[in-house]
Amino acid sequence: MSGNPAVVMRLVASAYTVAEKAGAIVRRVLHSGELGIVEKTGANDLQTLADRLAQQSICASLSKRFPKITIIGEEELPAEEVTEDLIENGQAEEILQKSCPAEYSGLKEEELVVWVDPLDGTKEYTEGLLDNVTVLIGVAYGGKPIAGIINQPFYNYQLGAGASLGRTIWGMPGLGAFGFQLQEVQGDTRIVTTTRSHSNNVVTDCVAAMEPHEVVKVGGAGNKVIQLVEGRASAYVFASPGCKKWDTCAAEAILHAVGGKLTDMRGNPYRYDANVKHMNSAGVLATLRNHEYYVSRVPQSVLQALKSD
Numbered sequence: 001m002s003g004n005p006a007v008v009m010r011l012v013a014s015a016y017t018v019a020e021k022a023g024a025i026v027r028r029v030l031h032s033g034e035l036g037i038v039e040k041t042g043a044n045d046l047q048t049l050a051d052r053l054a055q056q057s058i059c060a061s062l063s064k065r066f067p068k069i070t071i072i073g074e075e076e077l078p079a080e081e082v083t084e085d086l087i088e089n090g091q092a093e094e095i096l097q098k099s100c101p102a103e104y105s106g107l108k109e110e111e112l113v114v115w116v117d118p119l120d121g122t123k124e125y126t127e128g129l130l131d132n133v134t135v136l137i138g139v140a141y142g143g144k145p146i147a148g149i150i151n152q153p154f155y156n157y158q159l160g161a162g163a164s165l166g167r168t169i170w171g172m173p174g175l176g177a178f179g180f181q182l183q184e185v186q187g188d189t190r191i192v193t194t195t196r197s198h199s200n201n202v203v204t205d206c207v208a209a210m211e212p213h214e215v216v217k218v219g220g221a222g223n224k225v226i227q228l229v230e231g232r233a234s235a236y237v238f239a240s241p242g243c244k245k246w247d248t249c250a251a252e253a254i255l256h257a258v259g260g261k262l263t264d265m266r267g268n269p270y271r272y273d274a275n276v277k278h279m280n281s282a283g284v285l286a287t288l289r290n291h292e293y294y295v296s297r298v299p300q301s302v303l304q305a306l307k308s309d
């Protein structure tokens, strides 16, 4: 390692510990029993105390250390002083030890955009489907995702009391992906993962058009991308608006790091510049392999129902 790590490596090393802290907050709020649920646009668009505190913790911790970075979080929160106990100052040593891919080594703070989903899978969190929940921190440069950190606060929760809960996955295209064992669905089996709480006829028509051997309905965008990289699904298909840039940035970076793709339903990439529209209006299609097959199966009627981004 050089004596002075690149800005982006310092950011990822901080984001790793910040995501772990956010994961601990998400667990603590659940165990307190007081979720503080607020409906945003409706019953399937919720915010809890955990979403609020985790976002405050992530944004305040990162902007304290990297004041010139643009940070965009999902939740609209009143600007107020964040209490000291929410600030995380740590950095993951093992990330600082890695050498930065040459193309990112000269990037400056002010060129980076961080997309924060403090709690992805809020609906499932309120229903006790705890392994669907993730904390997502994505880093973009020049409109492209260049690093992603995913904390899964309740990983291992089915093992019962005494199990050590939670894990953090991270990756950078050109460097690799860490914190999990990359696996693929065996053979030509098509296992499609899709929404369980934001479905409609267009969504289900599109899944059927993929001619899946199996459909896995689980919550969360981060969780569905974990299904792809751990060999439990071959494609994530969501032919609907609803996912936003903070849902996909971190996951897309990790997918790219292992040769996968995340696009809209036409196969076009999304951009993650600071000024882009937040909604992924033309849907989400993500795969580890054979992306073109899934793009080619999307019916015209589905494309007509979705606006271009």
Ligand SMILES: Nc1ncnc2c1ncn2[C@@H]1O[C@H](COP(=O)(O)O)[C@@H](O)[C@H]1OP(=O)(O)O
Residues within 6 Å of the ligand: 044, 045, 046, 074, 117, 119, 120, 121, 122, 123, 194, 195, 196, 197, 198, 218, 219, 220, 221, 238, 241, 242, 243, 244, 247
């Ligand atoms: N219609 C919607 N309204 C609000 N959030 C949505 C909608 N559709 C998708 N999302 C966001 O994308 C994630 C993945 O969607 P799904 O689980 O339906 O596949 C959801 O957990 C939610 O993120 P969040 O929980 O962070 O609000």
Ligand SMILES: [Mg+2]
Residues within 6 Å of the ligand: 045, 046, 074, 122
């Ligand atoms: Mg939400």
Ligand SMILES: [Mg+2]
Residues within 6 Å of the ligand: 117, 119, 120, 121, 221, 246, 247
């Ligand atoms: Mg989300």
Ligand SMILES: [Mg+2]
Residues within 6 Å of the ligand: 051, 074, 117, 118, 119, 120, 121, 122
């Ligand atoms: Mg969220």
